[in-house]
Amino acid sequence: MLLRRSYCFLLTAALACASPAHRPLPGAPATAAPLPPAAAPVTAAQALVVSAHPEASRIGLEILRRGGNAYDAAVAVQFALAVCFPVAGNIGGGGFVVYRAADGTAGALDFRETAPAKASQDMYLDTQGNVVPDLSTRGHLAAGVPGTVAGMVALHQKLGKLPWRELVQPAVDLAAQGVVLTPKEAAGLNATRFITTPVEAEQRYVNFATTPHGMGAASAPDFKELPNAYKRPGRAWQPGDTIRQAYLAATLGRIRDQGRAGFYQGPTAALLLSEMQRGHGLISQPDLDQYQPKWREPVRGRYRQYEVISMPPPSSGGVALLQLLQMLEPYNLRQLGWHSADAVHLITEAERRVYADRATYLGDPDFGRVPVAQLLGTKYLKGRMQGVTTQNAATPSAQVAAGAGLPSYESDQTTHYSIVDAAGNAVSCTTTLNGAYGSKVVVAGAGFLLNNEMDDFSVKPGVPNAYGVTGGAANAIRPGKRMLSSMTPTIVTERGQLRLVVGTPGGSTIITSVLQALLNVLDYGMNPQQAVAAPRLHHQWLPDQIDVEAGALSPAAEADLARRGYRLSPRNAWGRVEMIERKPNGQLVGGADPRGDDTALGY
Template sequence: MKVRFYPVALAALLSCTTATRTAVPEAAAVLAATPPTAAAPVTATKAMVISAHPEASRIGLEILQKGGNAYDAAVAVQFALAVCFPVAGNIGGGGFLLYRGADGTEGALDFRETAPAAATRDMYLDAQGNVIAGRSTAGHLAVGIPGTVAGMEVVHKKLGKLPWADLVQPALDLAARGVRLTAKEAAGFNRVRPEFVKYNASVAPAYVRADGETRPWQEGDVVQYPDLARTLQRIRDKGRAGFYEGETATLIVAEMKRGNGLITKQDLQGYQAKWRTPLHGQYRGYDVLTFPPPSSGGVALLQMLQMLEPYDLGKAGWHSPQAVHWLTEAERRVYADRATYLGDPDFGRVPVAQLLNPKYNRQRMSTIHANGRATPSKEVTAGSGLPGYESDQTTHYNVVDAQGNAVSCTTTLNGAYGSKVVVAGAGFLLNNEMDDFSSKPGTPNSYGLVGGVANAITPGKRMLSSMTPALLTKNGKLQMAIGTPGGSTIITSVLQGIINTLDYGMNAQQAVAAPRLHHQWLPDQIDAEEKALLPAAADTLRRRGYTINPGGKWGRMEEIRVLPDGRLEGGADPRGDDTTRGY
């Protein structure tokens, strides 16, 4: 497909016959940006796997080639990522898995972590009611009850084809023989070494050199995980009981006691993954299938797509001042709603239907300035008339099999390497997901996100997430699987991935590689990756009242597109070691 990047000057000359085709001030002086050249996308004729690590993608593809389906491959990839991508891949965390069968069946599995029974609403506050810095982000008290192993067993029992042991064994083998570090992984281990030492009783074997050697990790070093291999063996042989009961559970509880954490054996045994009803929305003739609460991502994504559909983004030009104005104003309003209304639906009413009412979202966008000026966030609150009530180290993978079954799964420890706590004797990292609760309503978490009472800490409750796995169909046929890590930027990144493909005609690799923008209501600024805006466009936006915050790269987006001829086209984010494999 030919990529279309229209200069704003051209957009200004086009006939604007409706209110949605707003004239662009200063159009003659500002051109839409052109994303840097991306590598060619990978194509395949039958099946495809994209994940954050080449070893995990290899394992997923091998499962497909052995006769496994997309769900088998997803389970195998999840366990493999726990070994080869410890910064976010996990068995000590949780996530959301969205699927669509070739027959049109669909489902959303919530294996998000939950708060321990001993958790309290004010557990991260001091005597004066102020948030204690760092208490919810690192160490044992930051850990929620892990959901990954339970979730994978539920997926396999409902949808899998190959024996369970065949899906866990590749990760076990990988842990036993070792993983060769990439440059990014070596740098990550070196960066967090002081925290590994701080939060673990001894220098954590495998994650920090245990032989007394102090030289930094280097690209090409091989890391073995013998304790993790034994844990995976128990999971292989006993399923969820090999994690939530027996030796592994004993080791987890002992680790909690050592660091004054809260998780008990009763917490572990009581954990349950939950099936949710997927959300549906429309954009440019496509059906968008995504995740419901306790993810905020699906609701927010569909709100923003509703808000933006009346506007001709393609003619405005990629990241032109006019397109950025529309995008930012939609994001600002949706994140204000997120802070007020979204939380775990098992613990209070979440007004999903009202938030996804087209009339409501049209009204929200009716307050933007037609001349392209910014609406200060202090003037934007959550919509009225509704009932009251994540470092970016998550990871995402997509799988499409030869039958047309598709999986879009986002999984996380929350921050990079989670709580930095390694379960002694079990060899895996624990999450720091408790930070995704609102420690104090109105106080930002580690991502700067503000939450409210709907996301307050309650025992057994699932913390609000930004994870946004999505699948797109048209006329009943799969068209796209997409998702990304990135903490609070997940929702806006998935939005831009979809827009890049549907509005700007980018292929899958271009769509995930293109520099990104982000606005989340508070703080009131547009975060901009390098080369996301032309200097002249940034200057125009500043004159219109926007604050531009140049930043580093974020997210690792994955996209699989189904081409008109039925082939699969994969885009793996170059921001990481992400890899596409297909056949």
């Protein structure tokens, strides 16, 4: 077994100070950035798991060693992350799975959260039509109906091999016995203000009562101080402390024994509904009863000699990724040089057009037509890039709208895991609470965090959400509707054989981070560890700026891009890309993002 643990070093500073021996590819222009150091990846002969936490990867690997398949391991990793990675791992959120079986068949599972039946389009606006600050991001009203447990049950029922209880039991044990905190996890818990006090609850109620949806409520709900495993009494959390979660262990035990009913009915559901009443949330028992995950057809496209398989709407990720790759295919990015001014210019111009389309056309396909085929049409995409050359100046985003001629629509804390088993089955799963620790609400007596996914709707057309993404009517709030997402779980094949499994958290940066990781391997020849560690760039149409990680651009490229009219915005590291590459000889190569505690394990 091979283990890679990336703890607490500042990746961006390390890359910015990279040795002069790391030079651009031969023949690259002067503005190209040095290729990142060739960090050693994890290799495995049979199976490999890459996740955001060493304990989750360990549990996934144990399932594979005991004869479970990639789908079994995915279920076990999902529940383990809910225990050891509470900032994003969850049972109170949702997500997406893209899979490819060893026989070449592929599918997609949507277990995205839904808006409660009592939700309404203007529920986060005050009587003047203005967005009430924080109402869609913090507190009980921010939570959508969770889909994770139902999604894992559906995945296991269709594709699993080992008994259900064997897949959930490791997470039960982990919650009861405790998790040793890494420096990053201790810092995250200490920096988070969870909602457990009467003062906070009263303020949430006052904010809600100012909205048209909340008018007429008689009094604030009773909200007393509640036990919370994430709050350490007496002192701050320290690296090396053990956090034990008895309530969560009991909840996971009910899920182990009763499956779906252990979450959506019985004691767990009662505790969740009591939490909703206490904090004036909207989720009801009918919402829990009616929630269903959905099997969907993945979106597919070509990039050079590769087939790319990704998530369809209500994720915008797959459509956007395929648009970007097809827009960029006519250009020889390798010849232009990694992160050269010309390459960054072309990628940015494609990104601003794709994110404009995202804001206009993408939403829940169950609530109206999403023109996926037209958005991925060759003629349409060629027209979107018409006139863009390596010699152009920047196109101001104010001058870029969604592409014309398509019908109107009648979505930074997430986590990802990639798994390949000994038979060649592959799972790419991205799952989320949305913001860090979701809504900051821990369900009393049940021990799990609730999501704040309602912010992924367009709270008000034209007003950016927590990730700065602007949306429109296609993603407006409707009861039972799934909010638009940027999650982009992706699998790549080459000549009919599995090549890459990849995905990342990062809110609106997910799409561009997956894009860059793919280009790093497919165009620039990096190994998976290089590809996921390399510093990143991001543009999302609005705001009109290129976010720049330290070390991502050479000084010459910065000067050239500024001359063309680009605004460069330095930003701390983002994303946690997890990648597995399958070599032609069958060897598996893993890349675990060093920006977190991410870990690749294989045998």
